[in-house]
Amino acid sequence: MCLAIPVRVDTLLGDDQALIDLDGVQKEISLALVDGVCVGDYVVVHVGYALGRLDPEEAARTLELLRGVSAAAEPAP
Numbered sequence: 001m002c003l004a005i006p007v008r009v010d011t012l013l014g015d016d017q018a019l020i021d022l023d024g025v026q027k028e029i030s031l032a033l034v035d036g037v038c039v040g041d042y043v044v045v046h047v048g049y050a051l052g053r054l055d056p057e058e059a060a061r062t063l064e065l066l067r068g069v070s071a072a073a074e075p076a077p
Helices: 058-072
Strands: 003-014 018-020 025-030 042-046 051-056
Touching: 003 025, 003 051, 003 058, 042 058, 051 058
Parallel strands: none
Antiparallel strands: 003 018, 003 042, 018 025, 042 051
16 A cells, blocks of 8 residues: 655755655655646655645645544544
8 A cells, every 4th residue: 555645845956856845844855757846836745756736725635634544543641
């Protein structure tokens, strides 16, 4: 099973590379598989590669769902 996560593009670095942000965690990814990505776009990322662009509302819904799953998986105090 694989999981692709929506992330926001913060900075275009050139050579098909970008810096992304996911809840304050920044990482460099490849944009080689997706054309026309701009700063502020949301892309879905798997193992360091953007696989496609996402609508901002869809990205927000998906991220909220992932946060809910994460919170539910945390042990109760």
